[in-house]
Amino acid sequence: MEVEERTKPFAIFMAFGTKGDVYPIAAIAAGFAFDQRQYHVILITHSAHESLRSHLAEKNVAYHPISSPPFTSTDHIQNTTESLISLQKKMLIRDHRRECYSVVEKTFGQRPRLEDDFIVINFFALEGWSLAELFRVRCIVAAPYVVPYSAPSSYERHFRKEHPLLYKYLQEAPRHKVCWEDVIHWMWPLFTEYWESWRRDLNLSSCPFTDPVTGLPEWHNRPSSPLLLYGFSKEVVECPEYWPSAVRVCGFWFLPVEWQFSCKNCGEISELVAAGHLNKKDELCSDHVYLQSFLKTRIAEPLVFVGLSSVGRILYQVISQGWCVLCKQHGETADHIFLDCSFSLELWFRVLEEFGLNWCIPYHCIEILNMYTVGGKRRILLWKVAVRGTWWWALWLERKKQIFDDKEDNVEFLWDKIKYWVAVLVIQYKGVQRGYIY
Structure with a gap:
């Protein structure tokens, strides 16, 4: 051949x-x-x-x-x-x-x-x-x-x-x-x-x-x-x-303008306006023109977009129908994911054990940010990095991995990952010992 x-x-x-x-x-x-x-x-x-x-x-x-x-x-x-x-x-x-x-x-x-x-x-x-x-x-x-x-x-x-x-x-x-x-x-x-x-x-x-x-x-x-x-x-x-x-x-990779519209009509109109082939005040289709008006309205304070997860309810009906992918037992809220979920609790207890503490788990996520531990500068630094940073991030990445990649890690693996991240961050930010980071 x-x-x-x-x-x-x-x-x-x-x-x-x-x-x-x-x-x-x-x-x-x-x-x-x-x-x-x-x-x-x-x-x-x-x-x-x-x-x-x-x-x-x-x-x-x-x-x-x-x-x-x-x-x-x-x-x-x-x-x-x-x-x-x-x-x-x-x-x-x-x-x-x-x-x-x-x-x-x-x-x-x-x-x-x-x-x-x-x-x-x-x-x-x-x-x-x-x-x-x-x-x-x-x-x-x-x-x-x-x-x-x-x-x-x-x-x-x-x-x-x-x-x-x-x-x-x-x-x-x-x-x-x-x-x-x-x-x-x-x-x-x-x-x-x-x-x-x-x-x-x-x-x-x-x-x-x-x-x-x-x-x-x-x-x-x-x-x-x-x-x-x-x-x-x-x-x-x-x-x-x-x-x-x-x-x-390499710097940020920005998508072409026409790729950024989920609405096909909006994308076509915006592309024609940008190319100078269409003289049109509204760059969105009739279904979304009110959104453009809202975004371009001049107000005293800048707009803040708040996701539903920020107010304690994570909407993921298409994939999990409000079901916690970590414990697979309860509905999914921010407080449940980080505080009530049996998977998260295992990690939480390991953190407390690492610091030699025996505390009651708080009711709401915001309370964790107000929790402190006593001790020397190194102990306080480790607490801030572990509890206020890597612990949250590790749980969120694990949730995302199970939803989008259909992969999951056990608690032992995730705990090793948290300790690794904490060690790396502490080494990178030696300036904390001089009071540069709070």
Whole structure:
């Protein structure tokens, strides 16, 4: 069979997650296709983001939908056994990976590889890393925010024990080559059992950077540190020196104006007005013109938009129907999530135990912010960082992960994560000891 010859390289952008995860990567793909016309550009994402198709087509970006949802609905859980849920999850993951492989295989598998081919992935599309390795193309990571997951505090110890030679290989890596800093910053999930089975299905080694036959590190082959692009400003997020050398902070990635409308008519009108093709006072359609009037009304005080979660009730009827995904027993309110939920209480009791305290749990979240502990400066600092910061954030991220990613961590893992975050923050903010932070 004659192999089709090609002269134009391919750029595949693979992004999964909700709109906030996918749309910035899609915008980069569109911009890249417009600027680098010598490329064939492809976007692989969930079919739920079908609204991107027309926008991408205008920029000559091919849209390839994957049938898996951005999140898994939990509406059926009450009438479904745990074993059946686990089986359904495995089938969903299997089908998702097969579809991803099919698209990439049709792109690279039947044609000679070009040196300029590459795949861009976000943090929720790590299957793209193994596919890039399989088809021997460069892999780049792009995200509009700092990596949303961190390795457990015991991860390095376990890695060194399970893979001593690979650990040495990564620790001794020359500058600008893939190293331990890359692994601990974002690559560590690739070395877990979750991705090991996927790599075996692709006939790759169970761990990246090892020989598929011997399982030993490829000492003769040290790839460059993978380029990681962050879509935020250095003025907003500090970039520590311990980040990998290949991290690049690019500034904010703003979406095209026409992408920012959920209403198609509003988007079309705004685009015509911006291009000067329509002289119209109102930039929204008749259904939403009153919203524009409200937003442009001059008032003495600036407008403040308050989400329902801010007043103690989190509205998530579509996915959970007001049901707490952490304990799976009660309705979801802010007070319940952080104070009454059995999952949260386990973490709360661990915090109190760590400080040697025996307190009653308050009734409302706001009361936690007014709680103090006595002791030296170090103890007070740890309390502020742990209770007023990382504890809340860890619980909220765990809730988001269970809703949108259909993944969950146990209390032990989450507690290790909290202690790790506390240690990192205390080290970063040594100025607290001099009274700079309150």
